[in-house]
Amino acid sequence: xxxxxxxxxxxxxxxxxxxxxxxxxxxxxxxxxxxxxxxxxxxxxxxxxxxxxxxxxxxxxxxxxxxxxxxxxxxxxxxxxxxxxxxxxxxxxxxxxxxxxxxxxxxxxxxxxxxxxxxxxxxxxxxxxxxxxxxxxxxxxxxxxxxxxxxxxxxxxxxxxxxxxxxxxxxxxxxxxxxxxxxxxxxxxxxxxxxxxxxxxxxxxxxxxxxxxxxxxxxxxxxxxxxxxxxxxxxxxxxxxxxxxxxxxxxxxxxxxxxxxxxxxxxxxxxxxxxxxxxxxxxxxxxxxxxxxxxxxxxxxxxxxxxxxxxxxxxxxxxxxxxxxxxxxxxxxxxxxxxxxxxxxxxxxxxxxxxxxxxxxxxxxxxxxxxxxxxxxxxxxxxxxxxxxxxxxxxxxxxxxxxxxxxxxxxxxxxxxxxxxxxxxxxxxxxxxxxxxx
Numbered sequence: 001x002x003x004x005x006x007x008x009x010x011x012x013x014x015x016x017x018x019x020x021x022x023x024x025x026x027x028x029x030x031x032x033x034x035x036x037x038x039x040x041x042x043x044x045x046x047x048x049x050x051x052x053x054x055x056x057x058x059x060x061x062x063x064x065x066x067x068x069x070x071x072x073x074x075x076x077x078x079x080x081x082x083x084x085x086x087x088x089x090x091x092x093x094x095x096x097x098x099x100x101x102x103x104x105x106x107x108x109x110x111x112x113x114x115x116x117x118x119x120x121x122x123x124x125x126x127x128x129x130x131x132x133x134x135x136x137x138x139x140x141x142x143x144x145x146x147x148x149x150x151x152x153x154x155x156x157x158x159x160x161x162x163x164x165x166x167x168x169x170x171x172x173x174x175x176x177x178x179x180x181x182x183x184x185x186x187x188x189x190x191x192x193x194x195x196x197x198x199x200x201x202x203x204x205x206x207x208x209x210x211x212x213x214x215x216x217x218x219x220x221x222x223x224x225x226x227x228x229x230x231x232x233x234x235x236x237x238x239x240x241x242x243x244x245x246x247x248x249x250x251x252x253x254x255x256x257x258x259x260x261x262x263x264x265x266x267x268x269x270x271x272x273x274x275x276x277x278x279x280x281x282x283x284x285x286x287x288x289x290x291x292x293x294x295x296x297x298x299x300x301x302x303x304x305x306x307x308x309x310x311x312x313x314x315x316x317x318x319x320x321x322x323x324x325x326x327x328x329x330x331x332x333x334x335x336x337x338x339x340x341x342x343x344x345x346x347x348x349x350x351x352x353x354x355x356x357x358x359x360x361x362x363x364x365x366x367x368x369x370x371x372x373x374x375x376x377x378x379x380x381x382x383x384x385x386x387x388x389x390x391x392x393x394x395x396x397x398x399x400x401x402x403x404x405x406x407x408x409x410x411x412x413x414x415x416x417x418x419x420x421x422x423x424x425x426x427x428x429x430x431x432x433x434x435x436x437x438x
Contacts, residue, residue: 002049005049006049009042009049013035013038013320014320017031017034017320025139025422026422027422028418028419028420028421028422028423029418029419029422030136030139030414030417030418030421030422031319032136032319032323032379032414032418033414033415033418033419035319035320035323035324035327036323036324036326036327036411036414036415037327038324038327039323039324039325039326039327039328040327040328040330040331041327042324042327042328043327043328043329043330043331044328044331044332045330045331050324050325050328051328052325052328052329053329053332054329054332054386054387054390054403054407055332055390055396055399055400055403058387058390058391059387059391061325061383061387062384062387062388062391064321064322064325065322065380065381065383065384065387066384067318068318068319068321068322068380068384069163069253069380069381069384070238070242070252070253070256071238071311071314071315071318072134072315072318072380073134073160073163073164073253073256073257073260074234074237074238074256074257074259074260074311075134075260075308075311075312075314075315076134076141076156076157076159076160076257076260077160077209077256077257077258077259077260077261077262077263077264078260078261078263078264078307078308078311079141079142079143079144079147079156079308080142080153080156080157080160080261080264081144081146081147081264082148082153084261084265088148088150088153089157090362091150091153091154091157091158091359091362091364092153092154092155092156092157092158092160092161093157093161094358094359094362095154095157095158095161095162095355095358095359095372096157096158096161096162096165097165097358098354098357098358099158099354099355099357099358099359100130100131100162100165100166100354101169102353102354102357102358103126103129103130103350103351103354104123104126104127104130104166104169105126106126106349106350106353106354107122107125107126107129107130107346107350108122108123108125108126109122110122110342110345110346110350111123111125111126114338114341114342114345115336115338115342115401115405117398117401118176118177119176120173120174120175120176120177120178121173121177121398121402122173123169123172123173123176124169124170124173124174124177124389124402125173125402125405125406126169126173127166127167127169127170127172127173127385128166128170128382128385128386128389128402128406129346129378129382129405129406129409130162130166130169131159131162131163131165131166131378131381131382131385132155132158132159132162132376132377132378132381133159133163133377133378133379133380133381133382134156134159134160134163134381136319136323136377136379136380136413136414136417139421139422139425140152140155140156140371140375140377140421140425141155141156141159142156150364150365150368151364151367151368151371151372151428154364154368154372155372155375159377159381160257161254161257162381163253163257163381164198164201164251164252164253164254164255164257165198165254166381166385167193167197167251167253167385168189168193168194168197168198170385170388170389171189171193172189172193173389174389174392175189177394179392179393179394180392192249196249196250197249197250197251198250198251198254199250200245200248200249200250200251201245201250201251201252201253201254201255201258202254202255202258203258204241204244204245204248204250204255204258205241205245205254205255205256205257205258205259205260205261205262206258206259206261206262207262208237208240208241208244208255208259208262209237209241209258209259209260209261209262209263209266210262210263210265210266212233212236212237212240212259212263213262213263213266214266216233217266230307230310231307231310233307234307234310234311234314237259237263238256238259241255241256241259242255242256263307318380319380322379322380322383323379323414326383326407326410326411326414327411329407330407330408330411332403333400333403333404333407333408334400334404335404335405335408336401336404336405339404339405339408342405343408343409343412346409347412347413347416351373351374351376352373352374355369355372355373355376356369356373359372365435367428367431367432368428371424371425371428374417374420374424375417375421375424377413377414377417378409378410378413379410379413379414382406382409382410383406383407383410386402386403386406386407389402390403
């Protein structure tokens with residue numbers, strides 16, 4: 001009976017989302033807001049069909065968030081088609097380094113001064129909340145590899161990069177709490193957790209993405225082999241890259257993102273790709289699929305189209321699962337008295353200041369700077385780092401406090417950004433079109 005009830009609920013939710021997706025794009029709502037509300041209703045505060053206590057199911061919750069982030073990072077890597085030599089990459093890199101470091105520092109200062117946390121705990125809180133989310137930020141992401149809008153590209157690239165780049169600060173916070181070895185005067189933290197883990201992760205991901213991509217294109221275009229099962233290719237590359245990176249003591253998140261980037265760049269996608277899609281639609285036969293998949297000119301583009309489509313579907317499923325769980329976890333938290341002040345400072349001071357300082361002198365418009373300052377959406381990456389930190393042995397009182405602040409921040413971010421994304425992005429599009437027509 002319990003399983004039947006769940007199938008009924010999930011089926012109704014998914015069908016409702018599929019039927020109302022177009023309507024939601026016109027309203028000041030996001031799918032994540034609805035998932036959050038449904039999760040809250042299914043949790044202890046409502047029907048009590050799920051009770052994901054964050055202090056009991058920490059390992060399961062960490063793995064769920066981990067898988068969701070990996071799927072999203074790979075999908076984002078497939079979408080960012082701007083050449084790596086292009087100056088457009090400077091904006092997301094600055095956001096994911098300078099702005100993220102400032103975010104951690106500002107949150108740490110608030111944690112010590114207003115929340116009474118130790119320095120290690122405050123840095124850990126800052127590291128957990130610093131990453132922006134590439135999963136929940138789909139409404140402000142680039143829509144395809146050819147999208148060159150600076151606002152969308154910057155927010156998408158930032159969300160992908162800082163999900164991995166936040167790890168050194170997490171390890172620093174844990175180290176200061178005595179839960180991780182930083183080495184004498186921090187040498188191990190700098191050499192391993194910062195330098196090797198970041199550089200090694202990007203290198204491993206880039207190498208595997210390129211190798212697997214070239215191998216598949218070669219087998220298809222030269223020998224008419226390895227056709228189909230692009231879903232297995234996507235999942236296999238994610239798993240292979242992540243496993244190799246973690247066993248090499250590097251950051252798997254950055255590796256998977258780099259693998260997606262590298263796979264997309266195996267071969268330049270020709271202009272005729274758009275015609276190949278029409279051809280595929282017209283013929284509607286297995287033979288047409290096979291011809292496109294093995295054609296020397298279309299093999300790479302066809303592979304990318306199939307892998308990206310599958311990965312986007314997985315990303316949406318992951319979003320449903322994690323946000324439902326976040327909503328169900330909310331009744332377990334006990335907010336400190338200073339939470340309201342912390343949230344105001346976080347959204348209205350920390351994010352804007354870190355972005356404005358991080359992008360000093362950047363060639364972007366005033367509108368883009370303001371929107372980047374606002375759309376620092378927090379979500380699944382923060383949930384992963386929260387559960388990871390708890391599983392490293394955080395004392396229960398400290399864990400409860402950080403859980404409350406993190407889950408509340410994520411929930412408020414989902415609501416605030418969900419309400420504002422449609423009107424603000426529509427206004428941005430109108431102003432951009434008006435400026436371009438001058």
